[in-house]
Amino acid sequence: MSDNALGDFLRTRRAALRPEDAGMASYGLRRVAGLRREEVAVLAGVNADYYARLEQGRERHPSAQVLDALSRALRLDADARAHLHRLAGTASNDRPAARRDVVSPALRQLMDGYPHTPAFVLNGALDILAANTLAEALYSPFDPADNLARMTFLDPAARDFYPHWDWTAQATVANLREATGLDPDNPRLRALIDTLTERSAVFSALWRCHTVRGKTRDAKQLDHPDVGPLTLTYQAFDVRDAPGQRLVIYHAEPGSPGAEALSLLGTLDATRRRTAEDPRRR
Incomplete structure (x- = not known):
């Protein structure tokens, strides 16, 4: 499993979203599938360099507000949005306190x-x-x-x-x-x-x-x-x-x-x- 789960998730979901799905016009030769990093940054209202650092794993602690903005930009449903928050460590309360595989x-x-x-x-x-x-x-x-x-x-x-x-x-x-x-x-x-x-x-x-x-x-x-x-x-x-x-x-x-x-x-x-x-x- 990758040690950059947050970046992998963002990159994959970005690649799965077409410009027309996000209400954006497509222009120029697209070398990557889906949206460009700069387009996600614009949709989320964050700095493009900051978003690149998130995908690359150089920034691993975005705020809950940034994650919500990225969730909207990437059109994430409730399960995917909650998963994004967990990957970033902003939803730790729903993590199991202790695993237990014995059924009562x-x-x-x-x-x-x-x-x-x-x-x-x-x-x-x-x-x-x-x-x-x-x-x-x-x-x-x-x-x-x-x-x-x-x-x-x-x-x-x-x-x-x-x-x-x-x-x-x-x-x-x-x-x-x-x-x-x-x-x-x-x-x-x-x-x-x-x-x-x-x-x-x-x-x-x-x-x-x-x-x-x-x-x-x-x-x-x-x-x-x-x-x-x-x-x-x-x-x-x-x-x-x-x-x-x-x-x-x-x-x-x-x-x-x-x-x-x-x-x-x-x-x-x-x-x-x-x-x-x-x-x-x-």
Whole structure:
């Protein structure tokens, strides 16, 4: 990972923004993609040399006001704006006080209390720390079902499991990019990113885009080999007593094909478990 995360982020987002996107006229031969440094400086109302120093890593402590101006100039959304502030050290209050990868018994009991809803707990590196039985059945095509990023980019099952794999890959990388801003010194996160960068050219290319996105609520389309297509919605909740952990719960619209498929998946999984526990059923 680069030691100039702030500069890398600014440079990449500048390159992704065309002059017409920012309401500027394009003139002259453009040797770089996107906006020039001088154009970003004008849009943000800052000195061009100062902005260049930010990108080059020679200036690492811009004020919150400068960051807000740059966020507007670069058309950053809320997730990307928060990430920019974290990289510059102006939003330290939302950084986890201490990493904790042990899921409490109370939370495990809560997840097990929802047998018809897949539920699992993630850390910032997208490791699956705990899951209820239906979540385990949902991710059973993966071996092992241990980390959502590794599963997406390195497990052969991912391309069939995620019908919109390209979108899933982009969202996964954007989640990890946000995590590096929240917890930049996390050795597990750094090791995962290094591994994925080395072993997946697609991950490496997406990582260089510096797209940032939090995991909150979204729709998922999956294709499970046992029950077929599933259209689900997920909600992600921060675990208050375990900084960095998130509880993710999948939900299918009642009466929908997705709900029927989840019910069938639960029945199949329960049958398999009973058979495995009782040799006489084999």
